[in-house]
Amino acid sequence: MVTMLIALHVLICVLLVVTVLLQFGKGAEMGAVMGGGASQAVFSSSAKGNFLTKLTTVLAIGFMVNSIVLTTIKSRESKRSLFDNEAPIAAPLNSDVQALETKKVETVPAAATETPATTAPAAKVETAPVTETKK
Numbered sequence: 001m002v003t004m005l006i007a008l009h010v011l012i013c014v015l016l017v018v019t020v021l022l023q024f025g026k027g028a029e030m031g032a033v034m035g036g037g038a039s040q041a042v043f044s045s046s047a048k049g050n051f052l053t054k055l056t057t058v059l060a061i062g063f064m065v066n067s068i069v070l071t072t073i074k075s076r077e078s079k080r081s082l083f084d085n086e087a088p089i090a091a092p093l094n095s096d097v098q099a100l101e102t103k104k105v106e107t108v109p110a111a112a113t114e115t116p117a118t119t120a121p122a123a124k125v126e127t128a129p130v131t132e133t134k135k
Contacts, residue, residue, distance in 0.1 A: 002073060009066050016059040023052045 002070070005066060005070050005073070009063070009070065012059055012063050012066060016056065016063060019052055019056045019059060023056070
């Protein structure tokens with residue numbers, strides 16, 4: 001359906017351009033290119049302006065309606081953004097403050113929070129000296 005509407009849109013665009021160029025304007029006219037006598041026989045001088053004006057109005061309304069229909073159909077189809085899968089470039093500015101607050105919580109001495117009844121003396125572990133070998 002979208003393909004048919006796009007083809008109709010292109011056809012309306014081409015017809016709209018042609019009808020605008022065929023209308024009589026102030027100055028040089030594209031309508032004279034069609035052949036002076038042949039085009040005057042089909043459209044009289046007063047009827048030509050009326051017919052092309054009405055045709056231009058109908059084509060312009062068709063162009064606008066078709067544009068709105070195409071826009072609503074395509075906007076309903078895609079609900080995703082192009083940036084949905086993008087990773088954030090930088091952390092928020094307040095992350096430094098949060099990092100300082102967590103660092104303060106972690107640096108509270110453990111001895112101040114423990115009670116003496118629950119702490120046991122640490123066992124002393126002796127290690128052998130490390131010797132290096134030369135080759």
